[in-house]
Amino acid sequence: MDYYLLSQLINGVIFGLIYALIALGLTIVFSIMRVVNFSHGEFYMLGGYTLYALTSGAVTFFSIPLSMPTIIGLPIAMVAVAIFAIAIERGMLRPIYTVRMDRPEEYAIILTFGLSLFLQYGALTVVGPYEMTPGAFWEGSKHILGDLYLAGDRLFATGVSVLLIGITIYFIYGTWTGRALMATAQNRVGSTVVGINTVRMNMIAMALAGLLAGAAGAAMAPIFLVYPDVGQIPVIKAFVIIVLGGMGSIPGAVVAAIILGIVESLxxxxxxxxxxxxxxxxxxxxxxxFRPHGLFGQKERRA
Amino acid sequence: MTEVRNRKLLSGIALVAALAVPVSAVQAGDTIKIGGLAPLSSPGSYQQGPELVLGLEWAVADVNAAGGVLGKQVELIVEDTQGRPPTGATVVEKLITRDKVVAIAGEYHSSVCKAEIEVVHQHGIPFVIGSCWSDSLTSAGYDEVFRTSVYSSKLAENMVAVMAANGIKKAASLVEDTDYGIGIAKNIENAIKKLNADIDFQYEVVEKTSKDFVPILLKYKTKVKPEILIVAVTQPGGFLILKQAHEIRFAPTKETLYLDGTCTAQNDKVFWEAVKDAGNYVLMSCPYSPSVKLTDLGEKIKQRYIDKFDRQPNYLPLQGYDAMISLLTAIKNAGSTDSKAIIKALQALKIPGTRGDIEFSQEDGVWHHQWKAVPTFIFQYTKVGQSAGDAAVLFPKQFATAGIVRP
Known part of the structure; x- marks a missing residue:
């Protein structure tokens, strides 16, 4: 039996799920905060660098080289990037909501774009230009089907994607905080009226985006390496995915990412x-x- | 009152002008300005750019330490061309018109070089290319353009010679979507015809910024089944292709050899950390092999690099040094900073470089102002973590230490 087409399809779906993890944080921030975060690719980069710093032994902490197992480094990298994302929200993006300004959306675009360049050039200056590779999560190649073998690390990253997509969907649709996030996305003023602290919701959205981007960057670092502009292309794909799926739609982002993975592969x-x-x-x-609002997007009502 | 204020203003301007004019005159007269080009930031190959600049800087430093040129110190003005042709053209224009450089050396990306040679040609300023390999740069036939680096057709002929000598009948290639990458593929096709080699060759152009090359590699593995995969994609794309070819158990394997035509093994530590087991048995086409003895000057530069970085140099500092030392020697020989005199001196140049005696051919086509005898090598790793200096040299014949080893 010719497994060639099936092998290409499987690889496409796997890569689509990896794309989805990167796109998810971007769409959450957009739906809650109405901010197009151009520095999302650099959150991804920071996830990879953090994992490398924690696991490679190249960085010392009080003279002790950090060389923890990658599986422990992954959640720490996620939390580290989430804390960074919160700091960006509190220190830079909060004025959009707390200060009266004429063009808050443009402010956010310029700010995140500048932050993206700052982080890229910062990494180039501080860490250097060379590619870095953290240790493997799952060593070796695994036989999938026919001629298709895939790296254990790629399968691990796919597993992480599926798990985190599942947890995120449960968090958004199955918990009070998630529903409060959705309410904020739908109507910020109305949410405030019913007692939701929308400023806090912004912080949660950014933290979630940081966690997901950090996870993506760290989980994929052993496969795709880490270097200063590693996040540039994935974030462009993530922008396409969130527009394709419908700006702000989480199921839309996941479906669009898988479609994109398959289309690229075939x-x-x-x-x-x-x-x-x-x-x-x-x-x-x-x-x-045919669908100007994307696959799962809804026409926005404006007052 | 107004008159007094105006007079004060005028005398102020006069004072500033009086102070400024002699200073700028002194600055302009004190040094000979040379432009240096390299990609130092994204989307350019910012890993390679600084290595090339190092060679340019060291040549300038050595010449300055020996008293400079024409009794003046040389001032190197380095510009970041970012791997973008429009940026390359803009910074060259700026170097010529604002900084008043007398000549330019460097650059890494062929596509950027292509834009830059148009500007230097328009202004008549000499340009010694540091490391752009596309044939089209010298075959443009511009008087101002010289090259001390290797060129694509030479690399392609070497690869075809190695394939033919080892009885390889079917080759497939992945090349990047740049003048350099497509040039390598076209030149392999031409070399197969020229050398009358019985090799079935096909290639695909890939975007060098892509992350996932598994679909095309799987196609090659399942449908094409080549005996050798030739890759001409700069890092990090080159690293990813090697990792993924190994990941799907396509190459390097007993059935399919892997030839890296871009020499991504420029830094042993980075290469092995990135590709791990995948790097074993890879054939590497490089303009330099650390196992082959350099000239006295080259050995000096090599030692300086080892002392500074505690690792073997790659070809880039050597190419940068060769480009700059050729240029500065030509200015010295010309006895003038006049562009035409420098070009004439470059045409007549014969000096020892880091990798051999540099002289520029006067023939037409790709050899126009090209250092024809520029050395190139193909070597093969036979152990994980092996240094490029310990790898077996396969080509050229006079330096060969072994034949191809299969996994």
């Missing part, structure tokens, strides 16, 4: 690999022609 071999990164935009244009 397009690479049946059309041309030279246009791999173009497929994302072709799909986006195609979908937006």
């Amino acid at each position: 397009g690479s071999v049946y059309i041309s690999v030279a246009y791999r990164d173009v497929f994302a935009f072709l799909v986006l244009i195609g979908v937006l022609l």
